[in-house]
Amino acid sequence: MPKLVTVVGATGNQGRAPRSARPEKPSVEVVAADLDSIDSLKAAFAGSYAVYGVTGIDGLLAEHDLATVEKVEEAWGRAIAQAASETAGLRHFIWSTLPRASEISGGRYRLSNHAAKNKVDDYVRGDPGLAAKTTFLVVAQYHSNYSYGPVSIHPVPSAGAYVHFASHPPDTPVAWIGDVTRNLPPFIKPILEQPEKTRGNVVFACEEVRTSEDSLQIWARSKGVRAFHVPVSAELVCSLWGKYADVLAAMWRYWGEFGEKSWSAPGHTVLTKEDLGVTGLISLAESFRDYEI
Template sequence: MALPIIAVVGATGAQGAGVVSAFTAPGKSGNYHIRALTSNTTTPAAEKLKALSDVSVKSVDLNSIESVLDAFRDASYIFANTIFHPETFMSQGPKAAQEREEGQGLNIVRAAAQTPSLKHLVWSGLPDAYKISKGAFDIPHFQSKIPAEQFIWSKESGLSERSTVLHVGLYGSNPQRPLWQGVHVPVAKKLLITVPFPPEGELHFIGDETINPGLFTRSIIEQPEKTIGRVVLGSAELISCQRWIEILTEVFKERGQDFEAGYLECTYSSFVTFWGPSGKEIGDMLQYWAKMDPADSWQDYRGFPVLTAADLGVEKELRSTKDRLLGMNEEEFDLISRASSIK
């Protein structure tokens, strides 16, 4: 008897690879066939997936609904995550990047709606900041995911009784990213991170983004009676920026580096002036979280209570932000610590 198929969109990305890992882990493998979907089946990440049992790798063009329909054929379960394409953002601006991701997301959910075998769709998205803030915040990389979610919950889609939306918090690896990397002062052996957010302000972190989205997705699929028709907050921990900096310093020490992190809240205007359009994108996101209660900023815009890791019973399995940082190889962590410059 053939195994039920889980189609994973973006299987070579952090979230998608985590989903594949969650369903192929010891004690969990053998129950499903994973169809790993990617735009390029020849990358090292794709080749790694091909070596796994009960996993096949298939090419998909998210700009073509016909391609997506073919990729979803006979799938019982679908996990889908789209990206706010950085190359489009940098070359054409945030509106073009938003429109590109919106189109790909709609192709995914429309194809899912036309997949007769589908039992459960897990859509990885972000909260509708514009609606939640009553129009005060229009954040392109948030809003680019909303048309797909609106389609899921619409009566005409037929997906509301076959879907769960997962809103994923900040990645534990964010200090690798340019706007979060901070200023390195090798002579003082310090890393100073400066963003427009109060040090005592709290943020939801997914923690280890290479593991935890998969654990959430597996738990969602295994508990349809709880999760169908609901929004799940993909958060492993709610921590302040000051605590985040303390975690970075702890990691430096545990990795044997005589280095510490510091934090300085900057103004929104200075952040945007320095970083340009990218600074506005991230600055608007941080201002949204700074000016709203953490619970309100991640709410289900339909008014239903949001499910948490505790509700799903998965909180003890999740890997923290500190776990993600400690688990990085030297090349990965060097993007944060600039270790080579302080040796």
């Protein structure tokens, strides 16, 4: 008997992944749900064996300040979690979250997108029944993020080259999932197949870790171009990109300062691709090769 897996945001980059995690071609049904309505979410989740919950802020940043964006994303995440908690027969809840940057950095970095998801983490862990069914999934950097604002790559036609303006040092360790639509499914499958290992714990979906400079040069080689890491101040980045700098550029500075610790989960077990026996991932170079910024 097929098991129903319900995916919130199934048309997004992350949302497409759980549907392709099964070896057989899944039967897909699209249903409407409103993240502002718990009743509509409960209706969408009815009969689910597992629910994959993810929230995103891309559409919110253009219209709202960061405080409002954070409140909205937290409310969406809480609604998803509450609906999952109230879904009869649910066996597994996968919640897409981010590390507790403020806690890890001793308050030096309060990243809005992390903070909103972390408040939902606390809500889930405060519900013992739901927490026992939950895998907290942390997904590393998408290859497509080189297209976004303060971490984007810019052509310099007169030099025949590209530049990456960076308020983080070139040796910053960047954890990559790469092409999330191809590299996340190999993580979802063992999450669902090894519930005794993954429920209650954190899964770190990461394909490889490279320095910022190495990552840029992998991108450049994949395109057959020259690219240069250009250091700039955090103040300049904020002047150019405003609130986008607080979401993306500050995240890269956080990685630069706290390194491997950036992706830790104080007080909780973090499972990696090695722990879950994940195979079939494509490299960062291959992810970049088919992607145009």
